[in-house]
Amino acid sequence: MAKSVKVQRLSDFAARQQPVPAATVGRRVSGRHLDIIIRDFAVDLAADGYKDNGVRRRVSVVEHFGRWLEQGGIALRRLTAEHADRFLRYHLAHCHCPEPAPKDRAHCRSAIARFVRYLEAQQLVRSIFPKPPPCTPVDRLLTAYDRHMKDVRGLSPGTRQNRHRDARRFLQWRFGDRPLRLRQLQPKEVSGYVLARARHLRATALHPLCVNLRSFLRFLEFSGRLRRGLVGRVPQLPQRAVPALPKLLQPPERRAFLNSFARSTLRGRRDYAIALCLSDLALRGQEVASLTLDDLDWRAMAVRLAQTKQRRERLIPLPDRVARAILDYLKWGRPPAQNRALFVHLHVPCGRPLAAHYVRKIVRRAFARCGIQATGTHVLRHTWATWAHRRGASLKLIADVLGHRSLEATTGYAHVNVEELRRVALPWPTNRR
Numbered sequence: 001m002a003k004s005v006k007v008q009r010l011s012d013f014a015a016r017q018q019p020v021p022a023a024t025v026g027r028r029v030s031g032r033h034l035d036i037i038i039r040d041f042a043v044d045l046a047a048d049g050y051k052d053n054g055v056r057r058r059v060s061v062v063e064h065f066g067r068w069l070e071q072g073g074i075a076l077r078r079l080t081a082e083h084a085d086r087f088l089r090y091h092l093a094h095c096h097c098p099e100p101a102p103k104d105r106a107h108c109r110s111a112i113a114r115f116v117r118y119l120e121a122q123q124l125v126r127s128i129f130p131k132p133p134p135c136t137p138v139d140r141l142l143t144a145y146d147r148h149m150k151d152v153r154g155l156s157p158g159t160r161q162n163r164h165r166d167a168r169r170f171l172q173w174r175f176g177d178r179p180l181r182l183r184q185l186q187p188k189e190v191s192g193y194v195l196a197r198a199r200h201l202r203a204t205a206l207h208p209l210c211v212n213l214r215s216f217l218r219f220l221e222f223s224g225r226l227r228r229g230l231v232g233r234v235p236q237l238p239q240r241a242v243p244a245l246p247k248l249l250q251p252p253e254r255r256a257f258l259n260s261f262a263r264s265t266l267r268g269r270r271d272y273a274i275a276l277c278l279s280d281l282a283l284r285g286q287e288v289a290s291l292t293l294d295d296l297d298w299r300a301m302a303v304r305l306a307q308t309k310q311r312r313e314r315l316i317p318l319p320d321r322v323a324r325a326i327l328d329y330l331k332w333g334r335p336p337a338q339n340r341a342l343f344v345h346l347h348v349p350c351g352r353p354l355a356a357h358y359v360r361k362i363v364r365r366a367f368a369r370c371g372i373q374a375t376g377t378h379v380l381r382h383t384w385a386t387w388a389h390r391r392g393a394s395l396k397l398i399a400d401v402l403g404h405r406s407l408e409a410t411t412g413y414a415h416v417n418v419e420e421l422r423r424v425a426l427p428w429p430t431n432r433r
């Protein structure tokens with residue numbers, strides 16, 4: 001029977017008037033038993049769609065392998081996986097065979113594997129390599145789904161892998177080893193699956209599960225394998241759980257924080273001015289560290305924040321309390337320095353600009369002195385924004401003070417009402433004695 005298959009394939013070639021690959025294999029193929037097999041193997045490859053060049057490369061490997069088998073006195077019918085392994089591992093490493101004798105191991109491995117599959121199909125050897133598990137209907141469906149994700153949706157390999165995995169889980173949950181009857185799928189089974197998984201998953205993991213399930217059902221609908229209307233039965237979940245609100249300083253905490261600086265010392269004056277820049281101007285640690293003497297506009301009573309890569313220049317009103325603290329520091333605290341940085345080191349070598357991490361360290365230490373459970377300077381920004389909002393400041397104004405690029409972009413820096421900002425920036429609850 002195998003014979004007739006081969007003959008038919010050969011005749012196929014003739015019918016399609018394609019070059020018979022056996023002719024390209026070379027004159028080395030003579031009339032010996034192995035040579036005849038290799039020649040048929042070449043025909044089989046070409047029938048499989050391999051181009052002339054691909055056939056020639058694989059046949060070269062098999063000729064090499066065949067020569068090695070002959071030299072070792074190994075009959076083809078006694079071939080085992082161990083022989084192939086020995087050839088690939090040991091012979092190739094020390095091969096001195098005359099050309100052409102391909103030596104690339106990966107290439108030889110795949111060519112020999114293909115040859116062995118051919119021998120097995122022709123029942124010329126018994127099965128010597130473990131067979132891949134048979135391709136099930138689920139495998140075929142998921143292969144089609146993957147092709148859809150790749151070619152139609154253009155999804156990345158990582159996304160495809162996740163969706164493939166979730167689709168398989170869903171099918172396994174619904175059908176197990178039973179036949180795949182997608183048209184019997186009920187709406188309540190879709191939501192039921194999500195509920196069943198929800199028992200074992202965190203809320204954050206449930207959202208991607210729903211996205212992936214919706215994607216798979218949409219593909220089934222799209223390809224006509226599923227009746228319409230099931231996609232909508234996948235629950236809509238928020239993208240992620242609402243993050244815990246960052247800690248806010250209550251007015252007494254904030255007061256304690258500001259009072260914790262020993263303002264009778266040079267260092268205390270500097271650090272108090274820094275603390276006010278963070279808490280009353282809502283600047284970032286980095287922005288405080290980058291302030292220069294030239295950023296202070298005493299006539300306008302404002303601080304100019306230089307343009308950075310993400311943010312354009314901002315003008316922030318300087319409340320009295322902050323202005324007084326900065327003046328106090330400039331008068332009694334800041335040592336003469338070679339640079340224009342506002343906040344500089346006081347210890348030797350003094351006058352170096354403070355780095356942002358140093359600003360954050362000053363705040364951390366003050367928090368620790370007051371027993372406040374917070375680590376970063378952002379707590380002060382957040383506290384400012386929350387209180388400003390409670391006093392009725394619009395989110396737009398708050399965004400302008402905080403320097404949030406997204407809202408700035410919509411209205412533009414020029415339209416910020418500095419007087420309105422001043423009202424927002426000024427009256428802290430603690431200021432109203």
Ligand SMILES: [Zn+2]
Pocket residue numbers: 064068091092095096097101
């Ligand atoms: Zn060799």
